[in-house]
Amino acid sequence: MIACLRLFSALCLAALLAACASSPSSSLGELPRTPDASIEQLLEQAANSKTPDKAALLRLSAADLAYRQGNAGQAAQILQQVPMEQLKPGQQVFASTLAAELAMTRNQPKAALTALSHPSLQRLSELPEGQQIRTGTVHARALEADGQALAAARERIFIAPLLKDDAASKNHEAIWALIASLPSDQLQAVSNDDLGGWMSLALAVKTAGTLEQQQAAIDNWRAQNPKHPAAIQLPLPLTKLKELASQPLSKIALLLPQDGPLAAVSKALRDGFMAAHYQAQQAGQKPPSIEFYDSSRLTSLDDFYRKAQADGVQLVVGPLEKPLVKQLAARPQLPITTLALNYSEGEQGPAQLFQFGLAAEDEAREVSRRARADGLHRAAVLVPRGEWGDRVLKAFRQDWESNGGSVVGIERVDQPVALAQQIADLFQLRQSEARAKSLQNAAGTQVAAQPSRRQDIEFIFLASTPQQAQQIKPTLNFQYAGDVPVYATSHVFSASGDQNQYNDMNGVRFCETPWLLDANDPLRRQVAAQWPQAGGSLGRLYAMGADAYRLAPRLGQLKALPDSRIEGLSGSLTMSPSQRVQRQLPWAEFVSGQITRLPDTQR
Structure with missing residues (x-):
């Protein structure tokens, strides 16, 4: 009976080891798999193991299992008990990858990158595809969290051919998000590989002004790069741009107060807005028509929107008054997309509401x-x-x-x-x-x-x-x-x-604002010649009005491409997730x- 039990235990041990190890490799070593055993069983087998390399492999498997079960603290404790010097190169890659994943759960990208700098990572390409994907994914995440967007994109491009189905699509979109986040001066491609193609696509989109120009740039790029992954599967934000380009903006309502305490502010905003409109006309563009509405005489927002819809308005710019903006932000939805020229106190409003202002x-x-x-x-x-x-x-x-x-x-x-x-x-x-x-x-005396x-x-x-x-x-x-x-x-x-x-x-x-720091800007010179006060502190309002005009047809673009920006006269403009226009400013x-x-x- 005792002999039978010993034989049964030996068979169990063999099964456990077989479950947590792949085919042996003389140089790289066995890699842990997801075992059928529990963490406790693996640790017990490691403690009873007669060889240090088997004990290390079992503990590595236990640490990985703890991580997969969401217990990062236990995984880190177990991993600390695994001596790297007793592992073969493939196992060292596995351990370094796990250490990086655990560092990322603690929001420590630099620690993750340190773990991934182990010399064994030079042999990553010799390991199974699953391990290459896992290591490459955490490496990309750590690089992105550390602010190294280009390096993160390069890592994701490396693993892209190994991925399939949903994982491939998510990685594809992640590559575009990383490349699109780079400023234009970092998008000068130096090679004709996939990375160079991604960069030239992003540069083409960023340097095009209007939605129509962006769409033409995308079509031209696809014709020149038909076999590139982004040409075969256009990133989702660029697909959305195509939809936006097919819906041109032809009529805008400018909703501002003509009387009351905000009348002077309103006049500067309106003059800046219309100056940008006339500049677009002079440049040969076909700008939308502008319909004026007086918010100081407004009795009902519902009545205003009904009239605006009847007038064929596609976008409302305004109101300026904070109480009206707060009312709009409290609604579940708006009948017409609206760019308010002030901010509500809450973070998120209806999907049709965008907010823009000179926020301190x-x-x-x-x-x-x-x-x-x-x-x-x-x-x-x-x-x-x-x-x-x-x-x-x-x-x-x-x-x-x-x-x-x-x-x-x-x-x-x-x-x-x-x-x-x-x-x-x-x-x-x-x-x-x-x-x-x-x-x-x-000291009892005078001390200097x-x-x-x-x-x-x-x-x-x-x-x-x-x-x-x-x-x-x-x-x-x-x-x-x-x-x-x-x-x-x-x-x-x-x-x-x-x-x-x-x-x-x-x-x-x-x-x-760029408006006040660049006296040679053509629009500022034109406006200041007509309204000298635009060269003083009121110039910030003229700049905001001009930027409201430039933002109007590109709200959907900023929403679809969160990392894109408009170089405006009130600042460099981007869109927050809560659809608030945010400004970055130059310095003096x-x-x-x-x-x-x-x-x-x-x-």
């Missing part, structure tokens, strides 16, 4: 982006006291901290007389003065000691009016913090041309009473 929150996020691009990590914040300052601070802080930055101090500016004390508190100057006084008392500020503040995020900024920068200089970089929103810039005002803000960097600096444009950084 966009500029706060732009400061965060620029400071990161400049290699900074620790910020102090100066914002006005009140609801506006709180919104700007919240937007900056969310973006800054979610990308690894830290906020080490905050002061809310209110009364000018308190400014010096607030900045002294921010930089902990009073503590420094107290230490000097204490030292003086201990200059107050020293805290050293952990790498830059200041400033959101303020020009008048406040005129006081803040000299106060920083006086409080031994004049060398701390200041990054500001456009609100510090009055565009008045007052050199004395600019001198008081010397060294302050700020984001601003006050230098000796002048405005100096700063070089752009990587987006």
